[in-house]
Amino acid sequence: MLFAFSLAVFSQDATLTAEEKKQLLEASPFNSVYPETILKSADTYFKAQMGLYKEGVIPEKEAHLVALGTSAAIKCQYCIPYHISELKRLGATENEIKTAVLIAADIMKMSTLFYGNEFDLEAFKKLLRGE
Numbered sequence: 001m002l003f004a005f006s007l008a009v010f011s012q013d014a015t016l017t018a019e020e021k022k023q024l025l026e027a028s029p030f031n032s033v034y035p036e037t038i039l040k041s042a043d044t045y046f047k048a049q050m051g052l053y054k055e056g057v058i059p060e061k062e063a064h065l066v067a068l069g070t071s072a073a074i075k076c077q078y079c080i081p082y083h084i085s086e087l088k089r090l091g092a093t094e095n096e097i098k099t100a101v102l103i104a105a106d107i108m109k110m111s112t113l114f115y116g117n118e119f120d121l122e123a124f125k126k127l128l129r130g131e
Contacts, residue, residue: 061090069104
């Protein structure tokens with residue numbers, strides 16, 4: 001369903017007027033990264049995605065901890081300071097922030113070890129099921 005939503009959101013928009021384009025660019029500096037042909041849809045999508053943090057089923061602080069760990073794992077130099085800023089606003093401690101990053105690092109390390117050594121995936125799943 002999310003895939004279908006993504007396809008619908010990023011279909012070509014109707015041609016924007018100069019005023020509509022100006023308003024979208026003034027509304028968010030992030031809108032400048034999108035081609036004009038999907039600018040309106042991208043703005044709508046971004047607003048909906050940001051709602052996942054404040055209105056989603058995962059509490060806002062925990063959602064940003066997940067996002068920080070993911071940002072650290074993919075080395076996003078834009079996302080990391082944003083999520084740290086939000087976490088501090090939400091009262092996260094330095095230990096919570098460091099732990100989120102450490103968990104991401106541990107996942108990356110273990111994934112690298114298993115993948116690089118071609119650890120059998122089916123054998124791994126059997127271990128998890130207790131077989």
